[in-house]
Amino acid sequence: MKYFLFLNHPKGKDVYQLTKKREFLLREHFKHIKTLSMNLNINGQNYNCIIDYTAFSNLSNFDCFNCQDPCCADNPTIYNSNTRDFILDNLVLYNSLTKNIDILQENGYSFDDILNSIQNDNSMVPEKTVEEEISLCTCSFKPNNKSTLCALHSMCLEKKLSSEDIIRIKPLVCNLWPLEIIAEDDMSLLYITLPDDFTTGFTIEDYYDTPCINKELVSSATFRRKNPEGFSEKNYVPFIVAYKETLIKIFGNKFFNSIKNLLISEELIFESDFDDIKEQIFKKL
Incomplete structure (x- = not known):
């Protein structure tokens, strides 16, 4: 089995190949839960899916602005032309955030x-500068000394682009993270x-070390020692x-x-949960 979102890593x-143990745990999990089956079109290809x-x-x-964990720790994909063309069209803004052009020029590379x-x-x-002189993900940047953000997303918001444009420009794995x-x-x-208590044995992300999807973690003294600000418990939403x-x-x-209606029918969420919520894709500093 393979981590679908990392096939182009x-x-x-x-990175993308599951171990036999993880594959076993996944199959056992999906045997014992309620699921929804559906055919989905993902990036122009149709797939049979179990949800x-x-x-x-x-x-x-997803309190990225107060998070000290560098989620953008490496390049999660080989970038496609949408991402490359967007950067080439916005080199000044890209460099002002990432400093990548300045760093490479300091290291002897011509324009x-x-x-x-x-x-x-x-x-x-x-290649020899990846995760060395250019630390973390190529498209990451630090707006301050604590958080690490996505330059692509921030550039799109700065230019007031639509959600469709953001999704087209960012890699699929980044748009959907932490969905597995x-x-x-x-x-x-x-x-x-x-990733959650039941799936972390086979997901690529570690639920127990991911505060944005683990409300219990943020209430621990260990977490608060490193993260005294942000991740307010009242701001957790489905x-x-x-x-x-x-x-x-x-x-x-x-x-x-389909998912929303099932969750409402089982009283796992409520229609009122969607009131007055600024969705993650539109959040900015």
């Missing part, structure tokens, strides 16, 4: 070298879920609420409404 199978729909009621608080790298290199910077999609080796079936626009734009209205 620069490190290949070392762990109750996971979409899990509480989340033409840098443009060529954005156009052709897997991570849009010369695991595929059969032959791609005949996708399993969709979120994942389907926080990611409404993203889920609709990527998977469609049928996907969103």
